[in-house]
Amino acid sequence: MVIGIIGAGASGMAAALAAAENPNATVILLERQARVGRKLQATGNGRCNLTNLQAEERGYHGEQPEFAQSAIRAFGPAQTRDWFASLGLYTVAEPSGKVYPYSDQANSVVDVLRLNLVRENIVLKTDFEVDKIQKTPAGFLLTCGEEQIACNKLIVACGGLAGSKLGGSMSGYKLLGKLGHRSTRLRPSLVQIKTAWSGITALKGVRANCTATILKDGLVYSKSNGEIQFTEQGISGPVIFEISRDVCYGGGDWCCCLDFLPDWTEEQLKEQIARRCTSTLPMEELLTGILHNRLGRVLTKAAGISGKQWANQLSDREEAELIKTVKAFELELTEPLGMDSAQVTAGGVLTDGFDPNTMESRLVPGLYACGEVLDIDGDCGGYNLQWAWSSGRCAGIHAGKESQ
Numbered sequence: 001m002v003i004g005i006i007g008a009g010a011s012g013m014a015a016a017l018a019a020a021e022n023p024n025a026t027v028i029l030l031e032r033q034a035r036v037g038r039k040l041q042a043t044g045n046g047r048c049n050l051t052n053l054q055a056e057e058r059g060y061h062g063e064q065p066e067f068a069q070s071a072i073r074a075f076g077p078a079q080t081r082d083w084f085a086s087l088g089l090y091t092v093a094e095p096s097g098k099v100y101p102y103s104d105q106a107n108s109v110v111d112v113l114r115l116n117l118v119r120e121n122i123v124l125k126t127d128f129e130v131d132k133i134q135k136t137p138a139g140f141l142l143t144c145g146e147e148q149i150a151c152n153k154l155i156v157a158c159g160g161l162a163g164s165k166l167g168g169s170m171s172g173y174k175l176l177g178k179l180g181h182r183s184t185r186l187r188p189s190l191v192q193i194k195t196a197w198s199g200i201t202a203l204k205g206v207r208a209n210c211t212a213t214i215l216k217d218g219l220v221y222s223k224s225n226g227e228i229q230f231t232e233q234g235i236s237g238p239v240i241f242e243i244s245r246d247v248c249y250g251g252g253d254w255c256c257c258l259d260f261l262p263d264w265t266e267e268q269l270k271e272q273i274a275r276r277c278t279s280t281l282p283m284e285e286l287l288t289g290i291l292h293n294r295l296g297r298v299l300t301k302a303a304g305i306s307g308k309q310w311a312n313q314l315s316d317r318e319e320a321e322l323i324k325t326v327k328a329f330e331l332e333l334t335e336p337l338g339m340d341s342a343q344v345t346a347g348g349v350l351t352d353g354f355d356p357n358t359m360e361s362r363l364v365p366g367l368y369a370c371g372e373v374l375d376i377d378g379d380c381g382g383y384n385l386q387w388a389w390s391s392g393r394c395a396g397i398h399a400g401k402e403s404q
Helices: 010-019 067-074 077-087 106-116 171-178 198-203 266-276 293-302 316-327 383-399
Strands: 002-006 026-030 091-093 098-101 122-125 132-136 139-144 147-151 153-156 187-189 193-195 207-216 219-230 234-236 254-259 329-336 344-346 367-369
Touching: 002 010, 002 139, 002 147, 002 171, 002 383, 010 026, 010 106, 010 153, 010 383, 026 147, 067 383, 077 091, 077 098, 077 106, 077 383, 098 106, 139 153, 153 171, 153 383, 198 293, 234 329, 266 316, 293 316, 316 329, 367 383
Parallel strands: 002 026, 002 153, 026 122, 153 367
Antiparallel strands: 091 098, 132 139, 139 147, 187 344, 193 234, 193 329, 207 219, 207 254, 219 234, 254 329
């Protein structure tokens, strides 16, 4: 039995290793790029947040988010860590539930997977982009230019459109579309969001822990605590990534309200400012030691206070405006950055065309799909890679079973 797998990213490599557990199966793993796991190597800022201890409980989206439950419950975070340990990777869990390789290097994850692909019944072919799939009586015929490969079963693990510079493409959606499967609208997720505020460039690179409240048409859409990062065009970081799949879609006015001192009451901040106003401290340094120096200066300016004044010249009106700016700084949100900047694709091939227990197509027997190509995307923090491992293992195990 020959099992073809299109795509050697996270889900494709997991599928290959699972299918190869059947010694009678020959697995042909096809990758259109020059090496495997290129996108995986860039995840988690190069650290590779490979799962999350809470991934079995929540964190997935799509038209049918419940589709992910079967595969993740069968092969969840605990099983994933045990599996990686068996492959030779040591992992550690942070208090937040995020799991990383002990080396803190994404290339450790990629290397362990790559080395384990060296098996007698796995054939890896890179620089092989499948441009056509034909259904045959015996299975499938895959075409790449003038070259063709025949297989009895086929797993499509092409990934999504996000991160095109690292390998994101439309190929999986197109290939499955020609076999009768429909896709949803695609949009970027886990991506920074642009703002209309002209002063954003002065904060490029600044990070801050805060409470971010997202408002749509003046009503609270979401609220979360964590780190944000200012960019040249807007805001980024885990807090923003969590809501980026939905913000600015479907019309409406979107706004982000930031509390830069969530552990302080307004009265506590007022007391701190009052102490500083007894000195001849320059006004632009009023928040130095409390917030990032550059952030403090920008917020002071945003409150309408001249940096050339002295702290002991601060008026009651200016003090009230500064407190409001620090505790409820509003940014108008315009749109997320595009697919090139996104870490994950929201949307994909409709899951109602697949069996959640096996990942096999309901339309084409012997055809399987897994990972980001399907309409399942996860929260920031290891959820998307857990879906890749779980769905890949599920597809590989069932494709690797001998036909009855």
